[in-house]
Amino acid sequence: MLNEKKVLFSGMQATGNLTLGNYLGALKNWVNLCEEYECFYSVVDLHSITVRQDPTVLRQRARKLLTIYIAAGLDPEKNCLYYQSHVSGHAELAWILNCFTYMGELNRMTQFKDKAAKHADNINAGLFTYPTLMAADILLYQADVVPVGIDQMQHLELTRDVAQRFNAVYGDVFTIPEVYIGKVGAKIMSLQEPLKKMSKSDENPNASIYLMDDPDTIMRKCKRAVTDSEGQILYREEQPGIRNLIDIYSACTGKKPEEVVKEFDGKGYGDFKVAVGEAVVSALRPLQERYEELSKDKAYIDGIIKANAEKANYVATKTLRKVQRKVGFPDRVR
Ligand code: ATP
Ligand code: LTN
Numbered sequence: 358m359l360n361e362k363k364v365l366f367s368g369m370q371a372t373g374n375l376t377l378g379n380y381l382g383a384l385k386n387w388v389n390l391c392e393e394y395e396c397f398y399s400v401v402d403l404h405s406i407t408v409r410q411d412p413t414v415l416r417q418r419a420r421k422l423l424t425i426y427i428a429a430g431l432d433p434e435k436n437c438l439y440y441q442s443h444v445s446g447h448a449e450l451a452w453i454l455n456c457f458t459y460m461g462e463l464n465r466m467t468q469f470k471d472k473a474a475k476h477a478d479n480i481n482a483g484l485f486t487y488p489t490l491m492a493a494d495i496l497l498y499q500a501d502v503v504p505v506g507i508d509q510m511q512h513l514e515l516t517r518d519v520a521q522r523f524n525a526v527y528g529d530v531f532t533i534p535e536v537y538i539g540k541v542g543a544k545i546m547s548l549q550e551p552l553k554k555m556s557k558s559d560e561n562p563n564a565s566i567y568l569m570d571d572p573d574t575i576m577r578k579c580k581r582a583v584t585d586s587e588g589q590i591l592y593r594e595e596q597p598g599i600r601n602l603i604d605i606y607s608a609c610t611g612k613k614p615e616e617v618v619k620e621f622d623g624k625g626y627g628d629f630k631v632a633v634g635e636a637v638v639s640a641l642r643p644l645q646e647r648y649e650e651l652s653k654d655k656a657y658i659d660g661i662i663k664a665n666a667e668k669a670n671y672v673a674t675k676t677l678r679k680v681q682r683k684v685g686f687p688d689r690v691r
Contacts, residue, residue: 365394366500368401371418373557377566378545386539388430428648443666446673450493492516527683548582551597579634609640
């Protein structure tokens with residue numbers, strides 16, 4: 358494939374319902390990147406089974422996530438949107454990379470420690486080697502940049518270390534990826550505990566706005582958002598609840614936090630919360646409408662799944678064959 362553009366790779370797990378945080382922090386920022394990069398966005402279902410999943414629910418969620426990618430504005434003609442499980446190269450490269458990753462490195466991963474503590478009854482080897490699968494995702498496509506949240510930095514550092522280690526032995530096989538942190542909405546906080554990030558696995562449904570929440574629910578959650586007793590709408594650390602609402606309003610309307618502070622000078626929290634609710638409803642409406650339409654069009658989505666899996670497979674296989682040759686596996690007889 359002749360292409361001058363740099364390559365970008367990212368992915369999301371199909372676990373839980375996507376939140377406004379996932380949208381403002383990741384998806385929304387991905388939409389325009391295809392002008393500058395050759396983009397691959399995977400629904401990383403292999404990663405999902407590192408914690409126990411109900412098969413029917415996982416399948417539904419994976420399809421929903423892929424549809425949300427499109428509904429959020431990722432054009433499937435310009436971005437490769439596919440299921441990780443449809444490209445066997447991910448698992449094959451992950452195995453090879455496992456043999457170039459040290460136990461000590463994996464032991465240091467904070468996500469592993471957190472998830473192991475959360476799922477103490479199922480600390481499986483997949484959970485431990487999760488980062489080498491993530492490294493395989495990225496390196497298979499020779500990605501130059503990887504847009505992720507700050508929480509994934511440690512995995513990206515490991516990816517770079519493993520790639521450099523491999524290259525040091527076999528020559529320039531892998532592109533060394535750079536992390537790419539989005540400009541706005543980088544960290545949307547919980548509406549109930551504004552010092553914690555908004556997360557799809559939060560047990561309190563009022564803490565997160567889900568992408569498919571209806572307008573009344575969104576408004577109710579915004580009105581109930583935890584604030585403070587200062588009574589002034591200012592963008593400062595001492596008022597994390599208000600600061601988060603300013604961030605949300607600002608990410609949804611495109612206005613800068615300073616402009617938002619000016620706009621609501623002298624107004625009460627009640628009025629501001631209603632305005633935030635309205636801004637979120639308007640920001641999500643096009644996505645929700647598009648999602649409704651798309652989810653009815655089975656043939657269209659199926660077509661995208663098939664075509665994009667083929668494209669991803671083509672690119673992935675190229676890297677995989679090269680790696681297999683380098684490590685000394687016998688050539689295939691044609
Ligand atoms: P979980 O709660 O299951 O750990 P999550 O909501 O944190 O999930 P991930 O699947 O880990 O979501 O992340 C998907 C993408 O969304 C990542 O790039 C991540 O950095 C981004 N993201 C997640 N939560 C937020 C948030 N509150 N603000 C901004 N970006 C976020
Ligand atoms: N671990 C990431 C999801 C993920 C990913 C990737 C992100 C899996 N493979 C490759 C970027 C590139 C997460 O939990 N958000």
